Amino acid sequence: MYECIVIGAGIEGSATAYNLAKGGTKGVLLLEQYEACHNRGSSCGQSRITRRAYETLFYVEMMTDAYKMWSDLEKEAGTTLYKRTGVMVFGGNGDPYVQQTIKSMKIANIPHDVLSGAEINRRFPKQMKIPDDYMCVIEEDAGILYAQKALRAMQEQFQKMGGTLLDRHEVTEIVPGDIVTVVTNRGLFKANYVVIAAGPWAPALCSSIGVHLPFKVSRIEVGYWRVEDPTLFDSSTFPTFLYADGEGHFRYYGLPIEEYPGLLKVCAHFGPNVDPDNRDAVGGPVTSSMTSKFINGTFRGVQKKPSITEFCMYTVSPDDAPVIDKHPQHDNIIIAAGFSGHGFKLSPVFGKLLSQLVMKKTPSHDLHPFRLSRFLSTFMSKL
Template sequence: MEHADEVYDVIVVGAGIEGSSTAYNLAKFGKRTLLLEQFPLPHSRGSSHGQSRITRKAYGSRDFYTQMMAEAFAMTDELQKECGEQLFINCGCLVIGPRTADFLSKTKSCLKRYGIPHDQFDIYEQRKRFPALSFRDDFEFVLDKSGGLLRSDKILQAFQRQFVRYGGVLCDGEPMIDLYPGTIVSVKTTKGLHRARSVVLTLGPWAAKFLPRLGLNVPLQPLKITVCYWKEKHGGNFNIENFPTFTMNGAAGKHHIYGLPACEYPGLVKICLHHGPNIDPDNRDGVENDWVLDAMKLIIATHFPSLEKEPSIVETCIYTNTPDEDFVLDVHPTWKNIVIGAGFSGHGFKLAPVVGKVLGELATGQKPSYDLSHFKINRFFKTKL
């Protein structure tokens, strides 16, 4: 005889930042929720580990993200109050690029359009404010004063901790083996069978492997991102008290890079290439990526001469990219109680509070708080699903 308490309202599979935020939002609003994670927590095998991420409000021409970011900031602030810990450091986010760069002009337009406080300045002002940087005279700089640094490991733990406090059930070290659709969805794991009225799949890079089993051949490509920390030759120029987070297009070799001030490791600045080689998430270290380090060394020598030529620490993260680098936030075309959150393309962490809210709304049959037309699965297919 089946007991009602054996059926959850929602099962969330994958306890990275998107899954943990989803589970938190569901439990906070009284939904009986199970959060499953394949690895013992905490772990560094996916996309949500590490101590810091960039956040900002401006999003170029993608206004739908800028609109979401306003609530993401408010929800992060609310989480800070709930857990009594600082999760966001408002050190600003500096956008760097040649004056003619499309990325730069769209950022400026977005900041003006939404009335986001910012400074815009040329190379001469940059040399006064941030003398440790080296750029050609045709570069320009825009400082988004609303932006800064997210303490990512603390945010992930806060979502998980608060989820449990709101009555959620968290099971780590329990990989999903299979999923059986139906009015009640069944999730088979290495430890048993769990059932729920709906399921949210936030599988990170493993979505590329699992979703085809549900008939969803979404074009997802996991990438290995090389996370580099560079030592200052003479300390003090890149402290979080006097240096912002930053993103840059048009660096040496025309690469897109991002960076964060010395925060995680004393005197070490985090600067990384926003790209990497294609990988299988179960064999992420079995791929050649010397070209990434070669590109980064050239960028450091050209634009950051006050940093040592070789990185002091190298770590690994995984992006899961879609062709257009926009997310997948949608329901299965056949089984509407199977919800997909995937393809966060290296910029999903800052939006995670809102993503969790939206995925929770989809899982409980509510009207989403945002227009999700940009995030539909069928955008990738000529014959619509």
């Protein structure tokens, strides 16, 4: 018998388990269907962008806590998880995403510089060739999180605090009740609370207990593009970046050279909808030709085809915000899903909020943006 079972050892489930243990909860079990730190979900790969440069004010505010929590984890684990590179958010003249990002950063008092396309081209004359009238905001304190290292550190600290991680345990059934039964391919477990943090598999698991999340799972192509002069795009000389699409979102993003020598990481922030159990049934790369066009119009000295393409998945909610809430009928089952391709940097804060829901503590941030009820018309089964 456990106090809490967390289903899914991606970054959100691991952060929840870590925060539960840190908050003093004894008897926490973290279940993972594959081997720990596998590469078939959403938390795979070596790097993620971290930034306060967000268009949504509550994320800007949550990121202040996230930076502190990542730094605490670095100290606890005795390792480096963050590298400061800056982030450059840019788009066409008057782009709403860039404008809103600048506005939110101003309100939250986050240091930033606003530049035109011409100024960016002058700052990076050998790397950038964007139109002169583009608008851009730079946040110098943004950077890279070492994703796999961070996931491992979170899990190791959780286990050091007495938590149990069982990988290769696939949850096949959740039986609600005052005590919840969690059935796996290797036996069943019981707990007072369950947190479902199953990433792309969360919609199916939630559906099995009557909650139908209107989420889409997309396959994302992580492209690594060879550059002519690696020193120009090195993480000590070039920032991470997001390109906004003119419609209030960002469409392409990338990270300077860090993982593979000589290769710049550039990805489309969209991809084909997939079934997470058959992710690659859609075939080979779908978005790389569009990403190539973006690269060609933006950067100098980058090859036209990716040298490496890896795959990863997003679970996308209609408003790009996750659900962090109790099951509407079983308040000892908590749902954490739909992190919409930007949940890594915020995971310490999301994990803390989830642990606070379990421990019945006052949430450290407003949970309204993450309520299930915003999808009221679609989420309940018609039983």
